Amino acid sequence: MGYSAQEREHIRESLVATALELMARQGIQHTTVEQIYQAVGISRTFFYTFFSTKEDLIVETLYLQQPRILSYARSLMADPALSWREGVRRFLHSCCYGEQNGIAVLTIEEQQMIFRRLPPESRRVFREKQAQLFGGILECFGVRAHRERVSLFTNLSLTVMIVRRGIPGSLPLLVPEAVDQTIAVQIEGIVDCLERLREQDERE
Numbered sequence: 175m176g177y178s179a180q181e182r183e184h185i186r187e188s189l190v191a192t193a194l195e196l197m198a199r200q201g202i203q204h205t206t207v208e209q210i211y212q213a214v215g216i217s218r219t220f221f222y223t224f225f226s227t228k229e230d231l232i233v234e235t236l237y238l239q240q241p242r243i244l245s246y247a248r249s250l251m252a253d254p255a256l257s258w259r260e261g262v263r264r265f266l267h268s269c270c271y272g273e274q275n276g277i278a279v280l281t282i283e284e285q286q287m288i289f290r291r292l293p294p295e296s297r298r299v300f301r302e303k304q305a306q307l308f309g310g311i312l313e314c315f316g317v318r319a320h321r322e323r324v325s326l327f328t329n330l331s332l333t334v335m336i337v338r339r340g341i342p343g344s345l346p347l348l349v350p351e352a353v354d355q356t357i358a359v360q361i362e363g364i365v366d367c368l369e370r371l372r373e374q375d376e377r378e
Contacts, residue, residue, distance in 0.1 A: 175266060181252040186224050188214045194235040202232060233283075237370045239278060240307045243269070247314045258372075259365055262315055266361045270338040281339045304328065317371045330367065334360040349363065 177185070192213045196205045207228050211221040216259035220339060225231040248266070279287070306338040308328045309319035317323065338357050342350045 182224075184218060185214065189216075189221070189231065190226060190234045193231050193242050194238055194278060195276070197232070197235055198239075198276045199223075199273060201273070202278065202280065202284045207231075227291065229288050232288055233292070233296065235278060236280075236300075237303060240303065243277065244307065244310045244314065247311050251314055251316075258316070259369065262365050263305045263361055264370060265311075266334065266364060267357075269331065270335050270357050270361070272335070279335045279339055282336055291351075315368055315372065316375070317368055318375050323371060327364075327368070330364050334364065 189210060193205065196209055197214070203244065207221060208218065210231070211218055225234070247265050250256060251258070251263050253261060256264065260345050262367065269277055292300070303318060305321075305324055305328065307326045308331065312319040312327055317327075320370045332358060335346070337345065337360070341348045341353045341356075350355070
């Protein structure tokens with residue numbers, strides 16, 4: 175059957191939203207293309223008229239969740255019941271435990287798989303959008319988003335998320351029983367770093 179442009183756009187949006195829901199809950203590696211197109215109610219062949227590879231769809235899901243993540247950070251900063259430190263700490267904790275909060279977080283293997291298969295231009299765009307997201311989060315936290323700060327905050331945040339997702343599978347030498355305490359200490363260190371930057375900005 176033929177589909178109008180509006181119908182195709184609706185199906186495409188449904189595919190991305192469904193993929194994000196599944197990937198956030200069960201991980202990217204455990205989410206199959208078949209699960210996604212069956213949930214939307216289309217055929218495999220029709221799916222590939224929207225996305226030529228699973229990696230293309232994954233990238234779109236990550237783009238979809240970026241404004242949601244930023245909105246979540248803003249809501250925490252606007253919550254009068256939370257101090258600044260509590261809001262930042264809760265944000266980072268929610269991201270680290272993304273599968274419990276509807277946030278898709280890439281493992282080491284998933285990052286390698288995606289970037290190995292993406293063309294250079296798509297990698298460039300992805301990095302730009304990632305920098306925009308982390309810069310927006312910094313500004314939401316009241317920290318000026320200079321390029322070097324954005325890079326540092328990106329690395330610190332992704333490192334703690336990767337460690338949380340990587341124990342014990344990708345990081346077998348780390349102790350699984352201490353993962354929650356490890357993450358808590360790392361988050362506290364990031365909060366301390368951001369607080370120093372925020373205080374520095376306030377003095378200038």
